[in-house]
Amino acid sequence: MYYRIKTLVIKELQTLLRDPQGRRLLIIPVFLQLALFPLASTLEVTNNTLAVLNEDGGSASFELIQRFSHAKAFKETLTLQSEDELRQTIDQQKALVVLRFPPDFSRSVAAGRPVMIQAIMDGRRSNGGQIAFGYLQQILQTYLDERDVATSRIPISKVVVRHWFNPNLEYTWFVVPSLVAIITTISTLIVTSLSVAREREHGTLDQLLVSPLTPGMIMIGKAVPALLVAMFQGTIILLGGIFIYQVPFQGSFLLLYASMICYILALVGFGLLISSICATQQQAFLGVFSFVMPAILLSGYVSPIDNMPVWLQHLTWANPLRHFILIVKSIFLKNAPAAVVLQSVWPLLLIAVATSTTANLFFRKHVV
């Protein structure tokens, strides 16, 4: 039995690696994504425009505007003259945020009276607006703190922020570990589901099914090469992240690779499930994409899972990517101990068992 599975695995690897084009296809996209992803999927807000309608003209507003316009988020500051102009600025997306200082701003500040600054944000760019607004609030807080110090007033309380595991909030620290997970996802799914569909298209699957191989052996024969390819690609990203992007790897490689195997097994189950209900490579390809897109959306990579409706949060439990991104990040950045990692590994194993059992059933049914 082992010999036959070995034969299958060798065949599969020969198929993948025989021609130079196939070999390149396994490597080049990985390097491309390694190069592009961390740069393109930046979560920082920079290079935006701030617009100011200053009806005050006093020293306090002047100083604040100076500070705001030096924030990293803004490259340019527009000075507006009228409310009409303000409306136009937002309408035509000339600025991400418009600040409006009331006429008595500086006087009120000097007198220690409470005073308001109006901030108008473009709702079409809600995320960027919110992040930029966060920056503005920080700047305002610093200004007020300094004033308190200057006037020797003692503040009632003060919040000091420390970001654990990523003290400087480097977004590459967030992106690279997730990328390890995302790349392995795509390649595992494509290798498994497309190769089964290809065999179906070419009629070689029939040839395998009339041979002494059992559907289970055929599935293992598809799983092992996918495992090897995904581990290889995952390793490239891992090394790239550590040596090129200098993301500090805190945890245990052993733990990471062990959980990677569990994750890939869960994915292989999905890949085989997709391929067992698809008749052609084209269908399988579409199948992979209709799995990958929601999987990434529901993984917590794009937006935090806690922000999702409760029923959807429950649904993310069935998404292997969600668990694996968590695992990679905690091993990578936190040096999470095995006990903690295990909490995310067991759902993966559960998913692997469930999907591969279903795939096996489908496989037999579809075939027979």
Add this chain to the structure above:
Amino acid sequence: MSEVIAILENVGKLFPKAKKSAVEDVSAQIQTGLVTGLVGPDGAGKTTLIRLMAGLLAPTSGRLRIDGGDPIADAARLRENIGYMPQKFGLYEDLSVEENLTLYADLRGVIGAERETAFKRLLDFTDLVRFTNRLAGKLSGGMKQKLGLACALLGKPRILLLDEPGVGVDPISRRELWKMVKDLVAQGMAVVWSTAYLDEAELCGQVILMNEGKLIFAGVPSVMTERMNGRCFLIQSCQGSRRQLLTRALRRPEVMDGVIQGHSVRLVLRKGAAAPKLSELQAGPECVTTPVASRFEDAFIDALGGGPGGESLLAERMRSIPGPKETVIKAGNLTKKFGDFAAADQVTFSVARGEIFGLLGPNGAGKSTTFRMMCGLLAPTSGTARVMGIDLAHSASKARQRLGYMAQKFSLYSSLSVLQNLEFFSGVYGLRGAKQQTQIDEMVEVFKFGPFLDVTPDTLPLGFKQRMALACAVMHEPDILFLDEPTSGVDPVTRREFWTHINGLVEKGVTVMVTTHFMDEAEYCDRVALVYRGGIIAAGTPDDLKQSVASTNNPDPSMEDAFIELVGRNEPVNG
């Protein structure tokens, strides 16, 4: 009345990156009022030549003139005069017959009153009037071809190019298509009918016979067939194995070619050679020799230098399979339903050890469905399919170890080299170490794979792939061979070689179940079941089937005659 409408002068086509020309130095003429058969096995260059004539490809050498113009330079004018029906005509399966016609009429600019008369004329001609609202995808193979023909005939072309219109069409529809084409040429059209079936050549007024890109013969087919007159004869009522008789006959230098025809053996002699004595062939005392009419295929084999010989090196190396002559394959009321449609309906047959059993029928008749149920690739809706007493769909893999399977499309791994394919398939069947190496070496020797071991099979010709598929199917020395359309499209020489191997294996005790739509292939079978519309409409030895339709008008019917007659008898009400 007949005039030359197309002239080909030393036409050649070499595709970029290809090592060999697809068409090489072909000169021929095509006349109006005649069906010109473009005949040759797959890979002969038929499609390339047709596409050159249709102006879809430019020749790399030579010159073509169609209706006085260059097919590419004068495309705009010639488009009106050329009707072209590609191999898979671009019918839209989700559109009705009428919608398909309308679409092609729009594309060809046939509008207004002209369109109405054209539609009426073509629908009458193709007898599709009753089906105008049916979706093209729901038509039978024959009706699809008729609709394709109707679409190609829009705008009254002067020359009609038909690329393999007979593929996937049952013999009855094929005869109807021929009748239609004959009507067209009677009206003065020129028709080019390309085909891999050599028997169709005899129906043509003129043939262009090709093999591997080269022209073998151009002219009236009877000229070629007549060369073989007096060289063909049949050995009948022989005793003992007719397969062994054929092997013995083919060993003799004076015999150029031979095939099995039911219980008889048909031999073709070399030019000027005298027939071997029956006693020398050890054919038995009751044996008689009858001269028979020569065929176009005989001439084709002759032009290629003779058949492949009768020895099977493959069979020599295979083990003998001992055992009594008992039933090893058995189908009982086997039924497969897809929705309401019964693809196979109450199919019952059994096959004994050492027998060749054939399922004969047109595409879509249900023979593939039956075949797939027998190998365990498809679960029957009801009934039983047993091989060596085991239901393969739920069987242990141990039983499948004793099967060999060769599919229609020669399912080899196109991304693996020839050697890797051999290694893989032997490995899957559990051959390893020295045993595996010996088997692979033997296959390489028997089939002469030596120079191609590192090449991927997809770059090799069809006949080679067919040999590869056979090698992969028999390396583990199976007891039973399942062959699904094993020689579809391959040239007659390769087909003979293939059957030589199969005959040799059967003599060793291998049981063979084969599906085919080639009538001459059915002649090799010990017993044949005719499959039509999901059921077996007749079964017996090839001779029995032929005899069952013999009449005073047709005392010696061919397999095709038998097929058409038997199908006709089983047609509920014609219409």
